[in-house]
Amino acid sequence: MNKFIVKDLMVPLSEYATVQEGSTLFEAVLALEKAQEEFDYEHTPYHHRAILILNKDKRVIGKLSQLGVLRAILPKNELTQQIEDISRFGFSTSLINSLREKYRLEEGILDDIYKKATRMKVEDYMQTPSEGEYVDEMTSIDTAMYQIVIGTHLSLIVTRGDKIVGLLRMSDVFAAVFHAMKSGELTE
Amino acid sequence: MQVLEKLLDRIIQRVNINLRELGFDVTPYVRELIQRRQMFKFYAFYGITPHHPLNFEFTHSNLAGSYFLGRCRVRNSLLYKSDIRGDELKKKGTVLRFQDFEIPIARDEQIDIEDSFLIKTLVHNYSHDPETPEKFFIKDTISMHYANIHGSPSYGCFLGPFSTVDLTTMRDCVIGTFCYIQAGEISHIKIDPGTIWVRSPGNFNFLYRYEKNQLDHYIDFTEGNRPKGLLFDFVEGHKKDFARIFALVNIETPRSVPGSASLDRYAVIKPHTNISENVLVAQRAFLKNAWLGKGANAQENCYIINSRLEGYNVTAHGGKIIEADLGKKVFVGFNSFLRGSPDARLTIGKESIVMPHTIIDISDPLTIPPAHIIWGLITNKKDLETNSMPISEFSKIETKCSMGNMIFEGSGASFVSAFRNRIDHILEANGAFFNGAENKGHAQKNQSISFNTIQPYPMGELKGLYPSIIIQP
Numbered sequence: 001m002n003k004f005i006v007k008d009l010m011v012p013l014s015e016y017a018t019v020q021e022g023s024t025l026f027e028a029v030l031a032l033e034k035a036q037e038e039f040d041y042e043h044t045p046y047h048h049r050a051i052l053i054l055n056k057d058k059r060v061i062g063k064l065s066q067l068g069v070l071r072a073i074l075p076k077n078e079l080t081q082q083i084e085d086i087s088r089f090g091f092s093t094s095l096i097n098s099l100r101e102k103y104r105l106e107e108g109i110l111d112d113i114y115k116k117a118t119r120m121k122v123e124d125y126m127q128t129p130s131e132g133e134y135v136d137e138m139t140s141i142d143t144a145m146y147q148i149v150i151g152t153h154l155s156l157i158v159t160r161g162d163k164i165v166g167l168l169r170m171s172d173v174f175a176a177v178f179h180a181m182k183s184g185e186l187t188e
Numbered sequence: 189m190q191v192l193e194k195l196l197d198r199i200i201q202r203v204n205i206n207l208r209e210l211g212f213d214v215t216p217y218v219r220e221l222i223q224r225r226q227m228f229k230f231y232a233f234y235g236i237t238p239h240h241p242l243n244f245e246f247t248h249s250n251l252a253g254s255y256f257l258g259r260c261r262v263r264n265s266l267l268y269k270s271d272i273r274g275d276e277l278k279k280k281g282t283v284l285r286f287q288d289f290e291i292p293i294a295r296d297e298q299i300d301i302e303d304s305f306l307i308k309t310l311v312h313n314y315s316h317d318p319e320t321p322e323k324f325f326i327k328d329t330i331s332m333h334y335a336n337i338h339g340s341p342s343y344g345c346f347l348g349p350f351s352t353v354d355l356t357t358m359r360d361c362v363i364g365t366f367c368y369i370q371a372g373e374i375s376h377i378k379i380d381p382g383t384i385w386v387r388s389p390g391n392f393n394f395l396y397r398y399e400k401n402q403l404d405h406y407i408d409f410t411e412g413n414r415p416k417g418l419l420f421d422f423v424e425g426h427k428k429d430f431a432r433i434f435a436l437v438n439i440e441t442p443r444s445v446p447g448s449a450s451l452d453r454y455a456v457i458k459p460h461t462n463i464s465e466n467v468l469v470a471q472r473a474f475l476k477n478a479w480l481g482k483g484a485n486a487q488e489n490c491y492i493i494n495s496r497l498e499g500y501n502v503t504a505h506g507g508k509i510i511e512a513d514l515g516k517k518v519f520v521g522f523n524s525f526l527r528g529s530p531d532a533r534l535t536i537g538k539e540s541i542v543m544p545h546t547i548i549d550i551s552d553p554l555t556i557p558p559a560h561i562i563w564g565l566i567t568n569k570k571d572l573e574t575n576s577m578p579i580s581e582f583s584k585i586e587t588k589c590s591m592g593n594m595i596f597e598g599s600g601a602s603f604v605s606a607f608r609n610r611i612d613h614i615l616e617a618n619g620a621f622f623n624g625a626e627n628k629g630h631a632q633k634n635q636s637i638s639f640n641t642i643q644p645y646p647m648g649e650l651k652g653l654y655p656s657i658i659i660q661p
Contacts, residue, residue: 085380086395086595088377089385089387089393089395090371090387090389090393091393091395091595091597092597095588095595095597098588099590099595102590
């Protein structure tokens with residue numbers, strides 16, 4: 001395990017789901033589906049869970065996770081905002097959920113979802129990577145693991161000099177740790 | 189004058205640094221709010237009594253029209269017509285009980301105001317923060333007109349007009365106009381105007397929020413403007429009556445005041461007012477054609493006009509009662525505004541609890557039955573249906589309840605009990621239960637009080653600044 005470096009476990013950028021800046025949320029979801037279908041699952045059982053957003057120079061400018069997609073499609077209006085505000089005042093999840101049930105719009109979240117997704121632009125919902133989300137491809141996995149845990153990141157963007165070359169996913173690091181544990185068990 | 193400008197700049201900067209995370213800039217709210225000439229026009233004054241430890245320290249500050257009682261220290265601050273009332277501070281040798289802790293008080297508690305700008309603000313009670321039991325601090329804080337800082341240490345905060353923070357330590361917070369907050373401890377939070385929040389973690393959580401368009405009619409405060417609205421106009425409309433009281437050196441106490449009652453010389457008492465035994469009337473209270481039964485009180489900035497309070501009534505700081513009849517032991521919370529009219533009187537039955545910051549403003553007669561709890565905005569009988577409940581019913585709430593703009597979670601019985609205990613404590617502290625020998629409170633102790641005045645530099649480089657003064661026994 002301690003011999004691994006980031007580039008051993010990373011998913012190359014070419015295999016990852018990416019869309020151009022200006023794409024719609026629907027296009028991003030399609031890109032994710034396509035990447036999942038084409039991905040080689042021989043070495044890892046884990047699906048891709050995010051889409052990278054590239055600018056016209058093919059540089060990564062953001063990341064849209066599955067959580068980000070769900071967040072994007074939640075209705076946003078005065079009523080939902082009021083309930084979000086109320087949650088700041090220390091009420092229980094149960095009470096906040098009962099308010100959501102009471103006041104939720106007659107139209108559900110999934111009504112008209114296709115139309116909504118074709119209007120939304122990815123850059124409005126993507127997360128811009130922070131400085132702590134980049135890691136050099138030659139970094140040891142041990143050190144990268146610290147970065148993932150301390151920053152609570154689901155993935156790190158892997159760099160080679162100025163260039164972004166891939167993504168180190170928490171799921172792949174976890175799989176490597178798991179294999180190391182099992183190897184240890186067999187050796188003993 | 190320049191020295192006051194520098195002082196204001198310094199305070200603004202310090203508050204802004206604390207509030208930068210919330211993206212809140214106090215500058216447009218306070219920069220031109222008080223004309224500088226007003227700040228050296230009024231004298232400051234302090235009270236001396238045998239009942240409260242004496243220790244005042246004023247350094248590099250302006251104290252225009254402000255009042256001090258008890259142990260107070262003010263540094264690098266601007267206090268404009270504020271009341272710093274330290275008559276409930278903890279005494280050396282007592283014990284502060286908090287959860288399972290018993291914290292001995294090693295020295296007399298002190299109100300410590302530093303780098304702050306308080307406008308017509310009341311500071312009262314004692315620090316409820318167990319981490320700072322002997323220092324009730326107000327630091328890097330700006331509070332606007334008729335705010336109440338009640339038992340609430342503050343660091344890096346902005347309080348809007350007519351807001352109250354009660355028994356709550358606050359750090360880096362923006363408290364909106366007409367908010368009432370009692371939540372133990374809050375930090376890094378911006379609370380919208382008209383939020384009434386009473387929380388005791390693990391016990392109960394009460395939240396009511398005024399509709400903005402409705403609240404604006406009563407009180408509205410925007411950048412670059414003075415506060416406006418009916419509440420502000422009402423209070424400012426009585427300024428002249430207070431100007432006369434503050435201009436006179438000696439004022440005779442009306443003969444009709446019983447020996448066990450206390451009528452502050454800085455209160456305004458208009459004709460046809462009755463003061464019964466054990467009544468407490470604090471400074472800056474206004475009574476006109478008011479009947480105060482035994483043990484009733486009127487705290488700072490209270491207005492009781494053409495009204496009758498049967499007895500043992502608590503009218504908390506800033507409460508206003510106009511054309512109303514209140515039964516025995518009715519509690520009216522901070523900054524409440526209860527307004528009937530000669531043709532449409534308001535009647536509130538005995539032992540009712542009017543929550544802090546309640547507005548009842550009616551054009552038809554309205555009667556609230558005894559033992560009810562009342563909150564929010566009520567303008568007619570229909571509003572009363574969603575903004576009140578019999579206390580016995582409220583006590584039955586075990587999980588949650590939502591009515592109109594009110595949300596409650598937790599134990600209703602615990603909530604009612606907390607209020608009732610507090611009301612009893614207030615009555616006791618005010619001397620409402622004095623029997624001629626025992627149970628003395630503020631009504632009896634505040635009778636033997638004398639006042640001294642202090643003035644700022646009238647001109648020169650330090651114009652407007654009060655000289656550094658230490659006053660000790």
